[in-house]
Amino acid sequence: MDNGKVDCAREKQSPIESTSVEQKDEDGNHKLLSTEQTEQSSTLEEQQPPAGYFQVNTETKESHPSVNSLAGKVNKTLTIDCHEDIALAREAGVPEASRTVSVVDVQLGTCSNAGSKNSSTEAAEASSVSSAGSAAVSAATIGKDASIKVIDGKEYIVVPPEPVWQCPYDIASLSNQEASCNTDVFKQEGEELHFNWRVLELAVHPTTNTPLLERLKFLCIVSSNLDEYFAKRMFDIKTGDPALYATLSEKIHQLCRVQEDCLLEDILPSLEECGMHLTRFRDLTRTQQESMCLYYRDKVFPLLTPLSLDTTHPFPLLRSHSLYLAVLLQSEEEKKLGRLGQPHFAWLRVPNRVPRFVSPNDDPYKFLPIERLILHNLDTLFEGMHIISTHPFRVTRNTSLDLDSIYMDEDEDFLHVVEENIMKRQRRAAVRLEVSSDVPEALLSVLKEQLDLDDESVYFVRSPILGLKDAFPLSQLKIFPELRYPKWEFHSHPMLKMMKQRNISFFDAMRRSDMLFRFPFHSFDESTLAFLQTAAKDPSVFCIKIVLYRCGDNSPVVAALVEAAQRGVDVSVIIELKASFDEDQNVVYARILQNAGCNVAYGVKGLKTHAKVILIIREEALENGNKKFQSYVNISTGNYNASTARLYTDLSFFTCKADICADVQDLFNVFTGISRKKSYRKLLVSPMFMLDQFLELIQVEIENARNGKPSQIVAQMNGLTESRITEKLYEASQAGVQIDLIVRGMCRVRPGVKGKSESIRVVSILGRFLQHARVFFFMNYGGKPKFFIGSADWRSRNLISRVEVVTPIEDKSLQKKLWRYLRRLRANTLEGWEMLSDGRYRKPLRPDLHPPTSRMAIPSSNPEQDRSELMEEEKAGGRQKEEWKEGEEEDKYLLDPFGLYDTEDDSETVSSSGGNSREEERKKHKDVQEPLQVYKAGCIAVRVSSKGVNQVLLITARNRESMLEGGEADAWVLPRGTVLPNETPAEAAVRETLEEAGVGGEIGPLICTTQQRKGRKTIETSWHLLRVDSQASTWDDAVRRRRQWFTFTEAERLLTKAHFRQAVSQAKAMFKG
Incomplete structure (x- = not known):
């Protein structure tokens, strides 16, 4: 279906066991909203206009013909709720300008609201519209x-x-x-x-x-x-x-x-x-309305504080990003006497301690915005007053804190200074007013004057959800699984498997080899958090040192540190109090950690500490009976935040190598003492040396390119704004260095400029997971390739104004993993936006899902394409032939420096000794030749849809890591597998299709045979037609694969591998014939 729509209209069903909706109370605890089951009465509803509507006499108001036509159906009155029925007017053909009908004469204070039994409540949910409505949309609009x-x-x-x-x-x-x-x-x-x-x-x-x-x-x-x-x-x-x-x-x-x-x-x-409805109060049943009113009385009303505006009530303090209701009022006496006085103004803050959306107990698919519930019950707050209209609005203030510019005495407590400035931020200048598009001019003038805002700072909102970020919980609803991404399941790291099998600790595993975890492919809880929790409970651990930047709510990391300190472990915590918009949270954590007995420091004066580093020192016994202190280090690209680790792609490196551990120890001495370290053994540390070291690494690539040697830079980061890095990259491009920059956010480099940056490509990848890792690769031809990961972007603030840590990755097996990781990012055409030379970005409207022509020395996701391109370049007089032969390491390195073509996927196994079992087996059996020919069989599973369209079944690759890092660009494949001994290709094809896709049917003829090169191997696949007549709801690979039917044309577009496309094309030709 187009645009991600899902055909999932559901019949209204009563909940099976409980008619309750799970919400969270003000403490974050789960609670249930229940309703009283009473018989609904519709008679009363028919006798009075629905709550929340007002009426306009169309005989005295000139309007669009469509308005008059619609009005004729309701006794010459047009019923419009400007918050809830914009769509109705749009469908009736009413222009937006005609919809902005004035009900309140702001000069005279008159009100034309039709009387009713509960006119105050009805008017409260209605919305007055003034000439401001016509300015609701900027003159310069883009569709x-x-x-x-x-x-x-x-x-x-x-x-x-x-x-x-x-x-x-x-x-x-x-x-x-x-x-x-x-x-x-x-x-x-x-x-x-x-x-x-x-x-x-x-x-x-x-x-x-x-x-x-x-x-x-x-x-x-x-x-x-x-x-x-x-x-x-x-x-x-x-x-x-x-x-x-x-x-x-x-x-x-x-x-x-x-x-x-x-x-x-x-x-x-x-x-x-x-089936998911953002409902109005009047659309609820009588039983549901009574239940919601009960909820309002018990949970909402006690939290409301109405504030009026007059000589004895000054204009209230409006908190940033809080939702408010402006209420226009008239006394009942004035209304009865027909006095045309100026309306009274009152304000009401919508409490943020209750959910923004609540659901009736008996219908969890309806969601009532809390402000609509308040509107219906406004008469409980303004007794004796006639409510003319209400208008939601929201203010944004300049709440950033520039704590570095604040003057402090030497003996002043920085924590106390931060706390004071956090309290002041709600009184800082307003910078934006968001208000409903129907706001009367009189009210708008009051708000602009009191907030000191001009017209450019006013944003008129037509949406029924003002402050759209509050709708985020709706996007996470578990009752609509088909409308969300499939549940993400973590992949167990092979080292963790080995630890469980042999019952060894995290420290034992780290002594065997370095480890690299990738979130959210791997679990943060089973790696970094387990590392800290193990240390907190280990009696041999002497001290724990950590840098905290953003920890999230209810941090299990902080809990582990508190536990360790209470057990007597020497815990030192560097907590950054200046983390933007997390200042108040970090102040709270600083107090908790101090009270638990931790040594808490706030980093280096004048700098923000953004490094992600943990150091654990443990006392261990030697074979001779003596003891020594052994250090263990974690360096990460992301925060120690258990919540964001499920949503951000980050890398986490564990090592106990002596030189890196010594560097980290020196770094913590800088944090907690007055040390001024001048150099580090392995680490790149800003602001001391990192920028110069990166410039030197780029210069090496420039020299190699100028000398006719291969050169390559690949870097992934969040942002690139440092001008000296940018200048050096331009110089590198002019020298001929191939540069691929994977930059999620801001990027100063302008690629593809003739004579300046023709060999630079900039891509921004956005999708299900936030790309947050920082990875740097330099080919360093003639030496060992250099890989780095860490916390620093190539931004001025990271390289000059922050303490950042970047570590080299020197273990060859981990370098291979980083190589694959970068290769997949580079080949991700579905989620990748390519920067144009003017700084804008483009992405195909209908991605063909085939990686663009690779100019990288790193192989693309299509090895056959790489080889054909090299041959074409050779014929055209381009680079020298880059096929590798035995003993010619340079040529092999250029085409495939890590032997990736020899590996089917990224699965990895660990031997009992902690090493890579695949490498060990190759060493043991290096004289045994692997078979050069591999035989496989696969199926083109087809069916005819209900509309008579021929469809083919595709499945997702079993390797979920590929899906995470390369997006869907290399996810769709065909069912196939190895032909077992004593098994015909047709039998193997049927077996594999049943195991991998859960479908069966009548096996057809051989369609074609394809060949695929994998290093020295040739993989030959026999493709058979399978007419599907059965489809199981569960199957062997259901947990690791998804399946979906496509037309032949869609399948050809979605399949990235040439041999898969060839098989589908042959089957498509058979059906056409």
Whole structure:
């Protein structure tokens, strides 16, 4: 189905055992919302207008013909709820301007709300609309399809649709230094918007397998990112560069318009079709309404504090990112006497200690926004007053803390200073007002005046969910599994398997070999957390030292440190109090750790500590009976956060090598003491040496390229903004170095500029998991290849203003894994956005899923393609022939430096001694020749759909690591396996298809035979046709594979391997014949 929609409309069913919905109370504990089962009465509902509606007399109001036509069906009145029935008016053909009907005359204070039995409550849920509504949408709007561009005859999504600013220079004409430093070439503030455009497109133009609730999640992420963007950036931009502020405001309005259109016109209607309803109070049954009112009385009403605005009640403090309701009121006496006074204003903060969405007990597929429940019960808060209208709004303040610029006395406690500034942040200047698009001009003027905001800072919201990031829990609902990504299951690390089999500790395993974990492919809880928990309980552990940046709520890492300290272990914690928007959480953790007896420090004065390092020192016995202290180290690319480790792709390195452990010990002495370390044995540490060391590594590649030797740089990071790195990369490209940059966020480099950066490719990968790892590869031809991982991006703040740690990875088996990891990232065309030379990004609207032509010395995901390209280059007079022969290590290295073609997949096994059993077996049997010919058999499983379309069955690769790191680009395959002894190819094909796909049927003729090279092996596969007549709900590989039916054309597009495509093409030709 298109755009990730799922045909899952469900019949309304009563819950089987319990009519309860699980929510969380103010303490985060799970609770159940229950309803009283009473008989519903519809008679009363028919006697009065539904709550939340108001009526406009169409005889006295000029309107669109469609309005009059619709109004005629309801006794010449048009019933509109501007929050809830925008879609109704849209379907009726009412232009947006015609929908902004004024009910309250803001000059005279009159109200034309039709009377009813409960008119106050009805008016409360209704919304007054003023001339501000016509300005609800920025004059410069960009629709959903504006980002689709045709380039070289192919459709691409290009974001942003228009450049944030036009660079007045030809970048090719600038020197490398000018191109790297010029602010007209690169503006950091605009680059952050580029990133949010790319995230937004995951919802607007999803891939074919992006589930619907995941698209909603991406919309929520955009809202969360914009909240942080305004809180951190916009105040300084507004005061420092008004022209840039105006430009950015226009672009943000465009982005928000596309976001809202996607929500209103696509996501919410699609969710309705799937049975998930964002409901209105009046649409609940009488029983459900009574239950919700009971919930309001017990759980919500005690938390509400109405605040009025008059001479004795000053304008209240509006907290950043909190949802408020502005209420326009008139006294009942004034209403009865017909006085036309100015309406009274009151404010109401929607409590954040209750869920934003609640569900009736007997219908967990309905979700009522908490503000709608409050609106229906406003008469309990404003007794004796007539409620004219209500309008939700939200304020964003400049809440970033520049703690480095704060003056402190030498004897002042930094923790106390941070606490004081956290309390002050809610009183800082407002930078944005989000308000419903129907807000009256009088109310809007009051808000703008009190908050000191101009028109550019006001964002009118048409969505029924103001503050869309609050909808994130909806995207995680477990009652709609078909609308979410399949549950992710961790892969057990082979070293952990060996530890369980032999009953040895984490420390025993580390002494055998270095270990590299990849999250979320591997489990954080079973690796890093287990490492700390083991140390906390081990009586032989003498001390634990750790750097904490972001730990998340209820951190099990902090709990393990507290346990260790209480047991008498010497625990030292470097906790960064200046971690943006985690300052208050880290202050709390600092207090907890101090009270538990830990040594707590806050890093190096004037620098932010961003390194991810753990050092554990353990007393161990030697064979001669003496004892020694042995150090164990973990260096990670990601935070020690158990929650984000399930969502971010990160790398975690464990070692007990003496030189790295000594470097880490020296680093902690810098953190806790007054040491000023001048050099390190292995580690790259900023801000002391890291930048210079990276520049030297790039220079080596430049010299190799100038001398006609192969050269290659591949780097993955979150951002690249350092101008000296950028200048050096331009120089490297001009020398001929092949450079692949996998940069998720901001990137100063402009690729593909003739004469400057033609050999540079920049890709941003966005998808299910947030790419968070930092990995660096330098070919270093003539020496050993160099791999590094760590916490640092190539950004100025990381290399100059922070303490960062990057470690070399020298173990060859771990280097192979990093090589495969980078290769898959490079080949990920489904989730990869390629940067254009103007700084915008493009991605095929309909990805063909085939990796682009590889210019990397690292092999692509298609070895046969690599070899054919090398042969074509040789014929064209390009590089020298790069086939390797026995004994010619340089040529072998260039084509396949780690022998990846000899390996079927990335599965790894560990011997009892802790080494790699595959390597050991090769050493033991190096004289035994492996068979050069391997025979396999596979099936093209076909069926005819209910619409008479021929379909073929594809399955996902068993290697889930491939799916994680390479996306779906290399996930779809055909069922096949090795032909066993005494088994015909047809029998093997049937067996493998049943095991891998869970289908059976009538075996047909041999379609074709394909051959595939794997190093020295030739794999020959016999492909048979299978007409499917049975399909099991569970099968042998169900846990590790997914299956899905596609048309032959779709299958050809989705399969990345040439031999798979060849087999499907042959079967397709048979059906055409």
